[in-house]
Amino acid sequence: MINKIKVEFLSLSVNESFARTAVAGFFSELDPTIEEIAEIKTSVSEAVSNAIIHGYKNQPTGIVTVECSYDENRKLVISVADNGVGIENIEKAREPLFTTGSSEERAGMGFTVMESFTDHVEVTSKLGEGTRVLMIKRLDAGYEL
């Protein structure tokens, strides 16, 4: 690992845009392409929204922790963690179109988006303790000038 950040913030939906902007800013050092930045921002936004909506049931008193790192091989690791209710059935939660947030017109596509925009998504969760989403993405090799 050659660089790392850790950001903590309250589970307020207004912080979703802060989280994705902060993460994109951290990785901008590696000169990712516009596409890669869009993919990173969208994936972070999905994970943070999930933590707020599902983990903390929209209660604004939880803490969401986002940790990011990258190494010399341009491998990015993004972890989004909450201490919320946890996921009962992770496999089910990852299925496209599955959602428990029916009253909010949720599409149930969060994990599908994360999976298509990163190389690897790992979910660990314990009921009553919280959830952690770990995403790994390798950036294209940069141009040597």
Next chain:
Amino acid sequence: MQTYLDFQMKDDVLIVNIVGDLDHHQATQAREEIDRTIEAFKSKNLILDFSKVEFMDSSGIGVVMGRYNKVKEKGGEILIIGCSKYVKLILEMAGIFTIIRYCESLNEALEKFQAMEEQREVSGNDK
């Protein structure tokens, strides 16, 4: 990023221009504002213009699906215009374009609505 909606009414078509970010935080507001405007103008048909959307995650899918159901209930139609590659990709993941038509421009969308209206009148006269 300041997010807001710009509304325009052309005949019985409500055009919604979404400006800024469409994430979970903004989606709640956008949803309510669009629904309120549909009610206020009694608009049957809806055009969702994404050309000024800077960022969108899967929350946008919910906004589109919800408006689709609402407009369909009243016998109207909904068309989508102005998607960037990314917005399109996210909407495609949920299969939005299998139920909602995408148009390349506002004019094309308005013409489509006009054609639908004319067709409705013709079939209405037949009865």
